[in-house]
Amino acid sequence: MALNISPGDHVLDLCAAPGAKLCMILDLLGDSGSVTGVDAARHRLAACRTMLQKYALGDRCRLFVADGTTFSVIPVGSHSDCKTFESGLEEKDDVFKEWTSRRPWKERRKANRSGIPQSVSKSQPPELIYYGRHSGVVGLTKGELYKTVSDDEIGSHGYNKVLVDAECTHDGSVKHIQKFENWGWGTLQRRVLDAERTDNLHVLQLNLLTNGFRLLRVGGSLVYSTCSLTLAQNEDVVEQFLKENVNAELEEIDGARNWPCKSGGIPKTWRFDPFTLQTSGLFVAKFTKVAI
Numbered sequence: 001m002a003l004n005i006s007p008g009d010h011v012l013d014l015c016a017a018p019g020a021k022l023c024m025i026l027d028l029l030g031d032s033g034s035v036t037g038v039d040a041a042r043h044r045l046a047a048c049r050t051m052l053q054k055y056a057l058g059d060r061c062r063l064f065v066a067d068g069t070t071f072s073v074i075p076v077g078s079h080s081d082c083k084t085f086e087s088g089l090e091e092k093d094d095v096f097k098e099w100t101s102r103r104p105w106k107e108r109r110k111a112n113r114s115g116i117p118q119s120v121s122k123s124q125p126p127e128l129i130y131y132g133r134h135s136g137v138v139g140l141t142k143g144e145l146y147k148t149v150s151d152d153e154i155g156s157h158g159y160n161k162v163l164v165d166a167e168c169t170h171d172g173s174v175k176h177i178q179k180f181e182n183w184g185w186g187t188l189q190r191r192v193l194d195a196e197r198t199d200n201l202h203v204l205q206l207n208l209l210t211n212g213f214r215l216l217r218v219g220g221s222l223v224y225s226t227c228s229l230t231l232a233q234n235e236d237v238v239e240q241f242l243k244e245n246v247n248a249e250l251e252e253i254d255g256a257r258n259w260p261c262k263s264g265g266i267p268k269t270w271r272f273d274p275f276t277l278q279t280s281g282l283f284v285a286k287f288t289k290v291a292i
């Protein structure tokens with residue numbers, strides 16, 4: 001809702017799995033534009049792919065297992081030489097053909113033997129694990145899909161909308177906290193309250209936000225959200241990001257005043273919480289990229 005998805009938008013979802021918000025974005029997008037989903041956890045993104053296929057929502061979507069802090073693939077509609085499905089296939093050998101979930105037997109055996117890790121590292125190249133027929137991938141070569149562009153070019157060829165629904169401690173999610181009744185409160189201490197872990201998360205969140213914003217075109221909008229209630233993972237990230245990015249401005253979120261939420265610690269940011277508003281916890285901030 002906060003992203004204000006419009007027909008024709010090219011949307012990047014940088015922490016996409018398991019895909020609830022990605023599916024909603026695809027639903028709002030209709031039959032133009034594209035959605036690129038990225039997640040570092042292969043098994044979670046595979047679940048997202050299953051959901052897209054089950055609900056027939058994946059026609060305009062592509063999914064990459066990749067580290068969102070270094071991901072650098074621009075929207076498909078930005079390739080001026082992008083071929084349509086009908087015209088592009090015969091001309092080059094190395095083109096992406098229509099998606100098939102059935103990989104050749106030899107390829108599957110190789111993947112099983114190599115024990116591919118469940119999560120990727122910064123240095124691993126992105127791996128395309130799904131693309132829809134109208135995602136713009138069909139007809140491109142690998143080189144075209146992974147073409148690197150300068151930051152200046154991203155200003156005009158980047159994504160119109162970016163969602164960074166960042167990894168966090170989930171301490172605002174009532175359902176998540178209830179799980180610790182079974183897992184034990186010591187586990188809560190380690191996973192949610194440990195200072196080193198939350199410091200690392202702050203860095204990850206800032207890096208995800210910074211890279212998502214880099215891939216946004218001038219005039220585009222980015223939404224940063226977490227389901228944590230802490231200042232460190234929300235307002236502090238926003239404050240530091242604004243300090244480091246002079247071309248970023250906080251943007252008013254249309255309609256937020258009518259939602260069951262209250263103002264965050266920084267004007268134009270919003271908080272949902274279980275105490276006053278009887279919802280799960282959520283922090284939302286929206287940025288726009290201005291020309292400098």
Ligand SMILES: C[S@@+](CC[C@H](N)C(=O)[O-])C[C@H]1O[C@@H](n2cnc3c(N)ncnc32)[C@H](O)[C@@H]1O
Nearest residue numbers: 015017018019020021039040041067068165167
């Ligand atoms: C809060 S969940 C996202 C939920 C998702 N937006 C949805 O609506 O279903 C955060 C996600 O960030 C992913 N993640 C963690 N580190 C990442 C990284 N460096 N790059 C990309 N994704 C990452 C996790 O695997 C997890 O799936």
